[in-house]
Amino acid sequence: MKYIKGLGLGLAAAGLLSAMPATAQDASHERVRELGIMLMVTSLRCRTxxxxxxxxxxxxxxxxxxxLNAASRSMQRELExxxxxxxxxRQLDRLSVQMANTYGxxxxxxxxxxxxxxxxxxxxGDNAALIAASRDLLADGRGGSATYARR
Structure with a gap:
């Protein structure tokens, strides 16, 4: 829970998302999807x-x-x-595989x-924690910092 508190649970994720322009929302959805994929792939890697x-x-x-499903649907609509x-x-499948391969x-x-x-x-945690983690912990540098690792 320290991580979640450290990211500032005071953020109102729904309010932030509704105030974002569509392209920022799409990027947020992509990061949430990538976070889910990252956790899935790394959980398999760490299982032993x-x-x-x-x-x-x-x-x-x-x-x-x-x-997670809303993020996927949003990406699907944007790609359509x-x-x-x-x-x-095909594009969503390709992007998902690329995301998974990043954490292989x-x-x-x-x-x-x-x-x-x-x-x-x-x-x-709640959606605010999910958004904050997706912003801070991805590998490609879109805000990826070692915040959690320094905890």
């Missing part, structure tokens, strides 16, 4: 360690399934506007123990 967090990932996924229905499905060798600055704590914290 003492820091196996597959159950924490399942709890996270169950807690945030509506938000550029590629049509069939092309959008692990997270760039979080180890299994830290990822386990993150998944556990997010399984108990």
């Amino acid at each position: 360690t003492v820091d196996d967090f597959q159950q924490d990932y399942r709890d996270f996924s169950a807690r945030h399934i509506d938000r 506007s550029r590629h049509g229905k069939r092309g959008a499905k 060798q692990g997270h760039p600055f979080l180890d299994c123990e830290q990822l386990k704590r993150l998944a556990s914290d997010l399984a108990q």
Whole structure:
């Protein structure tokens, strides 16, 4: 829970999202989807360690399934506007595989123990924590900082 508090639970995620322009919302949805994929891939990678967090990932996924699905639907709609229905499905699959491949060798600055704590914290957190984590912990530098790793 320290991570969640450290990210400022006072943020009203719904208010922030509704105030964002559409392109910022799309980027936010993409980051949320990537966070879910990152946790799934790294939970599989860490499953044979003492820091196996597959159950924490399942709890996270169950807690945030509506938000994760909304992120996927938002990406699908945005891609449909550029590629049509069939092309959008292929593009979404391609993007999802790229996201997963980014974490195939692990997270760039979080180890299994830290990822386990993150998944556990997010399984108990709200949408604001989900948005903040997706902003701070992704590998591609879109705000990816080592905030959690320094905790």
